[in-house]
Amino acid sequence: LAKTTQPISMDSYEGQEVNITCSHNNIATNDYITWYQQFPSQGPRFIIQGYKTKVTNEVASLFIPADRKSSTLSLPRVSLSDTAVYYCLVNTGTASKLTFGTGTRLQVTL
Amino acid sequence: DAGVTQSPTHLIKTRGQQVTLRCSPKSGHDTVSWYQQALGQGPQFIFQYYEEEERQRGNFPDRFSGHQFPNYSSELNVNALLLGDSALYLCASSFFEGLPLFFGSGTQLSVL
Numbered sequence: 313l314a315k316t317t318q319p320i321s322m323d324s325y326e327g328q329e330v331n332i333t334c335s336h337n338n339i340a341t342n343d344y345i346t347w348y349q350q351f352p353s354q355g356p357r358f359i360i361q362g363y364k365t366k367v368t369n370e371v372a373s374l375f376i377p378a379d380r381k382s383s384t385l386s387l388p389r390v391s392l393s394d395t396a397v398y399y400c401l402v403n404t405g406t407a408s409k410l411t412f413g414t415g416t417r418l419q420v421t422l
Numbered sequence: 423d424a425g426v427t428q429s430p431t432h433l434i435k436t437r438g439q440q441v442t443l444r445c446s447p448k449s450g451h452d453t454v455s456w457y458q459q460a461l462g463q464g465p466q467f468i469f470q471y472y473e474e475e476e477r478q479r480g481n482f483p484d485r486f487s488g489h490q491f492p493n494y495s496s497e498l499n500v501n502a503l504l505l506g507d508s509a510l511y512l513c514a515s516s517f518f519e520g521l522p523l524f525f526g527s528g529t530q531l532s533v534l
Binding site for chain 2: 344346353354355356357358361399403409410411412413414415
């Protein structure tokens with residue numbers, strides 16, 4: 313399984329765009345990149361998944377360069393409610409054995 | 423449409439006891455996975471059930487066992503509880519082993 317590396321924590325002000333970068337140097341050809349968000353005392357919530365280039369949904373964008381050795385989760389105009397832990401995962405696109413790291417703790421303030 | 427529901431929400435046990443946690447998957451989902459999340463850590467995969475069989479297993483001892491019922495609900499059993507088993511136990515469901523996973527809010531287990 314590809315190991316992921318992401319910053320332990322990030323701080324942002326409300327209304328700013330936040331970009332969280334994840335490194336996955338050993339990603340395999342059939343691996344997808346998935347991001348989850350987790351609030352205290354809740355289970356992780358799926359944000360976005362991609363394989364290459366750019367994926368966008370109503371919540372976030374995911375940028376994946378051609379070599380796929382890293383990816384960036386972009387959260388536009390964050391609010392206080394976006395304060396959470398964000399996990400970057402590399403997986404085969406199935407629900408099997410998802411490997412979570414320690415995630416990035418995002419703190420949004422006024 | 424109910425999401426993934428888990429019961430109980432909190433549980434306190436003593437060392438050596440046994441515990442059973444329950445999970446009902448999201449409507450339309452047939453695959454259930456269980457994860458253990460220690461404080462300050464990411465969730466760790468325990469096992470996955472599909473068609474009432476254990477399909478995948480993480481690095482957890484045999485004290486951790488499970489079951490999936492015909493209605494796709496699932497149970498996680500932990501025998502001979504250790505202090506280190508104290509954690510948030512998360513259930514996640516999906517359709518046909520695919521993504522994304524939908525997680526419940528978890529059961530907070532405290533072993534004293």
